Amino acid sequence: MIEAQGLTKRYGKTLAVDNLSFSVEPGRVTGFLGPNGAGKSTTMRMILGLDNPTAGSVTIGGKRYHDLKFPLRTVGALLDAKWVHPNRSARSHLRWMAMSNKIPMRRVDEVLEIVGLTSVANKRAGGFSLGMSQRLGIAGALLGDPEVLLFDEPVNGLDPEGILWIRKFMHRLADEGRTVFVSSHLLSEMALTASNLVVIGKGRLISQSTTQQFVARAADNTVKVRSPHLDRLRPVLERAGASLTDNDGGVLVSGMDSDKIGELAAENGVVLHELSPQTGSLEQAFMQITGDSVEYHTGLEAEAQQVLRTSAE
């Protein structure tokens, strides 16, 4: 369990993290979502005691990082996969980490096995691909068998196979009952990986909810309708609770799905030339929501609808 309370970090004039409060529960993957520069890495560094908050606090299992006796046994992290001496082998890198945290040496071979690096354990880490380096970083995070794991943009730059591996691995860790907190700037990626989301923009909390709820809000679906009888259809749909916006010779309908629109049209003898759900601009909606978070962080739902309407025009 990770809990942040009023977490704030200021670098000179930049307010990198602004009064952030959220919690991350065990047994599931929680995504930490926000555009580049939103303050995700800074927050993760504060969780790990690598940066001190200007105000507020963050705890892991009720304790601040600095109060943990053997930190690696409580929390493991992958912040930067290339943080390995290039001339060290994977095994000697992990041995050095284990030694400094009083972790038994046999655990090194266990974690190499878990991440599938046993066959290259004695090879120079400097020659590893990004995907292999990520695995080595994850092996390091797992050394102390910690309850809490943090991953900062772990799929950046990976090929599809590497992305799939990481995604499955996160689920496995969560299924083991661990707290998994993973940052990304890609909503599409997080929608596939995380069951819960903490979303930030400009250092501020935008929402904390299930991924399903966030995606439904950000993509609040509209349906494009074209008909030679729009003048008759319009009042029918509005009376039934939908709202309509003129769009490219037709209308965009929100607050009603395409099945219902089709049924109402048929009941009223209205011919339709187009009835197409619009779901394509999820990432764009997310970027606009988070990009202007100071203004958008309250009326998320309404703003998401507006964004989708505008981008469909």
Ligand SMILES: Nc1ncnc2c1ncn2[C@@H]1O[C@H](COP(=O)(O)OP(=O)(O)OP(=O)(O)O)[C@@H](O)[C@H]1O
């Ligand atoms: N050491 C630092 N000194 C000064 N400013 C910093 C420092 N670290 C981060 N910042 C600033 O704080 C803000 C948040 O940066 P941070 O790296 O935490 O964002 P992020 O969401 O992780 O983005 P990215 O994915 O691009 O790293 C940015 O404006 C960044 O320029």
